[in-house]
Amino acid sequence: MGLKILTEHINVPGINTFETYRKMGGYRSVEKALKTMTPDEVVDEVKKSGLRGRGGAGFPTGMKWSFLAKPEGKPRYLVCNADESEPGTFKDRVLMEKIPHALIEGMITSSYALGARTSYIYIRGELMFVLRILEKAIAEAYAAGFLGENILGSGYSLDLHVHPGGGAYICGEETALLESLEGKRGNPRNKPPFPAVQGLYACPTVVNNVESIATVPWIVNNTGEEYAKIGVGRSTGTKLISAGGHLNKPGVYEIELGLPVEEFLFSDEYCGGIWKGRQFKAVVAGGSSVPILPAQLFLKTAEGTPRLMTYESLSEGGFVSGTMLGSGGFIAMDDTTCIVRNTWNFSRFYHHESCGQCSPCREGTGWMEKILHRIEHGHGHMHDIDLLVNVSKQIEGNTICPLGDAAAWPVASAVRHFREEFEWHVKHPDKATAPGAVYRGAEDLAFA
Numbered sequence: 001m002g003l004k005i006l007t008e009h010i011n012v013p014g015i016n017t018f019e020t021y022r023k024m025g026g027y028r029s030v031e032k033a034l035k036t037m038t039p040d041e042v043v044d045e046v047k048k049s050g051l052r053g054r055g056g057a058g059f060p061t062g063m064k065w066s067f068l069a070k071p072e073g074k075p076r077y078l079v080c081n082a083d084e085s086e087p088g089t090f091k092d093r094v095l096m097e098k099i100p101h102a103l104i105e106g107m108i109t110s111s112y113a114l115g116a117r118t119s120y121i122y123i124r125g126e127l128m129f130v131l132r133i134l135e136k137a138i139a140e141a142y143a144a145g146f147l148g149e150n151i152l153g154s155g156y157s158l159d160l161h162v163h164p165g166g167g168a169y170i171c172g173e174e175t176a177l178l179e180s181l182e183g184k185r186g187n188p189r190n191k192p193p194f195p196a197v198q199g200l201y202a203c204p205t206v207v208n209n210v211e212s213i214a215t216v217p218w219i220v221n222n223t224g225e226e227y228a229k230i231g232v233g234r235s236t237g238t239k240l241i242s243a244g245g246h247l248n249k250p251g252v253y254e255i256e257l258g259l260p261v262e263e264f265l266f267s268d269e270y271c272g273g274i275w276k277g278r279q280f281k282a283v284v285a286g287g288s289s290v291p292i293l294p295a296q297l298f299l300k301t302a303e304g305t306p307r308l309m310t311y312e313s314l315s316e317g318g319f320v321s322g323t324m325l326g327s328g329g330f331i332a333m334d335d336t337t338c339i340v341r342n343t344w345n346f347s348r349f350y351h352h353e354s355c356g357q358c359s360p361c362r363e364g365t366g367w368m369e370k371i372l373h374r375i376e377h378g379h380g381h382m383h384d385i386d387l388l389v390n391v392s393k394q395i396e397g398n399t400i401c402p403l404g405d406a407a408a409w410p411v412a413s414a415v416r417h418f419r420e421e422f423e424w425h426v427k428h429p430d431k432a433t434a435p436g437a438v439y440r441g442a443e444d445l446a447f448a
């Protein structure tokens with residue numbers, strides 16, 4: 001059994017209540033930080049831990065915290081990004097639903113470190129039932145003196161609010177999230193200025209993912225040095241992976257970073273292998289926005305070294321033969337999956353979710369969707385395949401926010417690794433899918 005930091009107590013009956021969470025050792029980090037540490041000391045521990053943001057980009061959390069502009073009479077804010085709209089990613093939701101106090105404890109300890117007096121949890125609007133769970137847990141924390149005025153007599157005060165989001169994928173992008181939190185349409189802002197300088201209400205702000213924040217109490221309790229001992233190289237600690245698709249045991253797993261991908265996929269402790277004894281065809285390892293990899297390149301790099309569940313190992317080979325750990329949204333595909341149909345499905349999603357501010361993304365996502373529709377429905381031409389790659393290249397790196405890249409990478413990588421499948425579709429306009437693939441009808445039309 002791998003070490004569990006976030007999920008150790010997740011199945012304890014009543015762990016969603018303050019009383020049980022506290023009995024299991026909860027809120028110790030708040031006591032330790034507020035009574036025995038300065039805010040800078042907490043920031044230092046997080047820096048030493050090597051913790052990297054769990055929202056997708058993997059930017060070091062401690063470094064991000066140290067960029068926060070010094071107070072000049074302005075308040076500072078901590079905003080938790082609980083939007084979690086990346087297709088294939090559902091880890092934050094499980095954490096908040098099952099053990100809400102883990103996030104609240106992390107919010108208090110992190111807010112203290114950052115000098116924030118008001119903090120927000122921005123949660124996807126559709127998750128209203130999780131918002132209610134969080135609200136109840138926050139009320140319990142206020143009643144126990146862990147939130148509000150003069151927490152535990154330390155002189156530090158904090159107010160924590162939960163805010164429902166608009167239910168758009170783009171509201172997970174940190175600057176769009178801040179716009180939305182300010183009551184405006186969730187359009188991404190140009191950067192710089194970065195939120196650390198001008199974030200919420202133009203004040204210095206840190207935006208962090210749920211999992212990142214929920215990890216802070218363990219670091220404070222056990223030291224950053226101990227956290228840095230877990231994992232491999234610059235991929236320290238544990239990571240929640242939401243595993244879905246054609247697996248025997250889909251679910252949310254906490255793994256120690258550095259676990260071999262083969263063990264994660266095939267061992268009984270984790271995913272238990274591909275369902276119905278079918279062949280493993282492809283994987284999207286870190287949410288729908290990362291490049292798709294064929295099975296053989298996922299298990300081993302192009303050089304033949306076994307891949308590990310780390311930021312570095314999964315990206316080995318760059319985008320030619322590698323991918324990204326991203327948000328940890330792991331989607332496994334068996335040999336009945338039609339890659340063209342799957343790519344079209346992703347493309348429809350990104351076209352629908354583009355905010356429309358930049359023309360490469362607004363127009364390009366639509367063009368990619370149309371071309372993929374053509375190929376999938378037997379009206380494609382051979383030159384459409386290169387056209388797809390061309391459009392994806394025009395989007396990549398030419399937009400205000402990374403949604404454009406997120407739309408381009410799945411398409412470019414699908415053509416790179418599965419070109420013959422696209423050609424097969426063009427050559428056989430009368431056939432619904434490539435050989436071996438199965439047309440799944442309504443199931444595939446979820447975004448229609």
Ligand SMILES: Cc1cc2nc3c(=O)[nH]c(=O)nc-3n(C[C@H](O)[C@H](O)[C@H](O)COP(=O)(O)O)c2cc1C
Nearest residue numbers: 053054055081083084085172173174208209212402
């Ligand atoms: C289109 C888009 C959607 C995103 N959605 C989320 C999300 O739902 N949750 C999240 O934590 N980060 C999301 N991100 C990343 C955030 O912009 C930001 O990097 C992250 O919240 C920072 O937290 P971290 O440093 O703890 O990872 C998204 C980014 C983009 C471009």
Ligand code: SF4
Nearest residue numbers: 355357358361399401
């Ligand atoms: S890349 Fe797309 S989603 Fe991002 S700002 Fe531009 S149009 Fe909007």
